[in-house]
Amino acid sequence: MKKLILAATALAMSAGMGMTETVRLGTEGAYPPYNFINDAGEVDGFEREFGDELCKRAELDCTWVTNDWDSIIPNLASGNYDAILAGMSITPEREEVIAFTQNYIPPAASAYAALSEDADIEGGVVAAQTGTIQASFVAESGATLLEYATPDETVAAVRNGEADAVFADKDFLVPVVEESGGEMVWIGEDVALGGGIGVGLRQSDTELREKLDAVITEMKEDGTINEMIKKWFGDEAPLFE
Incomplete structure (x- = not known):
């Protein structure tokens, strides 16, 4: 009987472990x-x-x-x-x-970054990652929205002249701007979204x-x-x- 109880206990424990x-x-x-x-x-x-x-x-x-x-x-x-x-x-x-x-x-800030402080973020071309709250914001802002599949592509679009600015989570853009050696600068005010x-x-x-x-x-x-x-x-x- 003792062996049966121990066996049943072991079986129950093993079953429980498998329920994770x-x-x-x-x-x-x-x-x-x-x-x-x-x-x-x-x-x-x-x-x-x-x-x-x-x-x-x-x-x-x-x-x-x-x-x-x-x-x-x-x-x-x-x-x-x-x-x-x-x-x-x-x-x-x-x-x-x-x-x-x-x-x-x-809720955290979104921000614009560009190659020049004179970049037009209201009527120019702004890059944002597709399917993001930033892309939706740009689409309703009056600027021309360029959407890209990845965040890195949005930054590249600014650097290669396809877009005047990029709009993204500021947390993502901080190292981009800080490590650019002055190439990338902040534009306008931060925007709270979401x-x-x-x-x-x-x-x-x-x-x-x-x-x-x-x-x-x-x-x-x-x-x-x-x-x-x-x-x-x-x-x-x-x-x-």
Whole structure:
């Protein structure tokens, strides 16, 4: 009888260990410091560190998948991965298609950068990454919008004369401007867009969303997210209060 009880216990434990939920995290891998591919060929950046900690606390077995930005929502819907961590701002338009957790980065500034302080950002040609809140803003601003598949292409468009300026998350543009040796300069005022950045999920995955929301709340309250934000975006970055 004792052997039968022990065997049953072992079987129950092994079954429980096998119940760990596997979640595939989709990211772009081309938007530093949010996410990028490092020299070892692995996903890196703020969202890698945040996502790994999120999964650890939620007791999820997570793997990372890279996907081009312009198809990142359709491939979530088709089941190629289970969640998006890719610097994606929460907007009403996106919430019609997918669900979001609460934000894990507060609303942050978008900005213009150009080769000259005289660049025309109101009536000229402005480059932005396709499918972003920045592209939507430019389209409604009166400027001519040039959309590109990757953020690096938007900067290249300015440098090769295709566009007068680039409009993107300021966090992405800061190292571009600082490392340009004076070639790239800031234009105009910063613009606040969106409701912060959240984890994108299929609308049907309510249980996963609730689980992730609970952990994000915990990470906000204990200061973990703020420390990660300061590490990757600097001491001047907006933090959670």
